[in-house]
Amino acid sequence: MPEYVALFKKVFPDQSDPVTFDNMADAIEAFEATLLTPDSPFDLYLRGSKDALHATQKEGLKLLMEKGCATCHAGINMGGEAYFPLVS
Numbered sequence: 001m002p003e004y005v006a007l008f009k010k011v012f013p014d015q016s017d018p019v020t021f022d023n024m025a026d027a028i029e030a031f032e033a034t035l036l037t038p039d040s041p042f043d044l045y046l047r048g049s050k051d052a053l054h055a056t057q058k059e060g061l062k063l064l065m066e067k068g069c070a071t072c073h074a075g076i077n078m079g080g081e082a083y084f085p086l087v088s
Helices: 002-011 022-033 043-046 055-066
Strands: none
Touching: 002 022, 043 055
16 A cells, blocks of 8 residues: 555655564554553444544544454454464
8 A cells, every 4th residue: 555655654764665564563553552442532432422533533434344344353442353364
């Protein structure tokens, strides 16, 4: 995904090829550190607060459900219930 390549270049500017497994793991770790559960806006939305998410977030949730992402990204913190090998 070209957008991800551009973002990785921005975050890891000193690397000629910043899209690596280790950098991906660092990016996921940094993202997971920002999770604010159990009272994140998403948690509040799931508990019935329809105004907890803004329109763009609701669009993202709709995509998550329609594209089947929720098949794996489910459970606590949306991390899933299992581990799978990454194959390239």
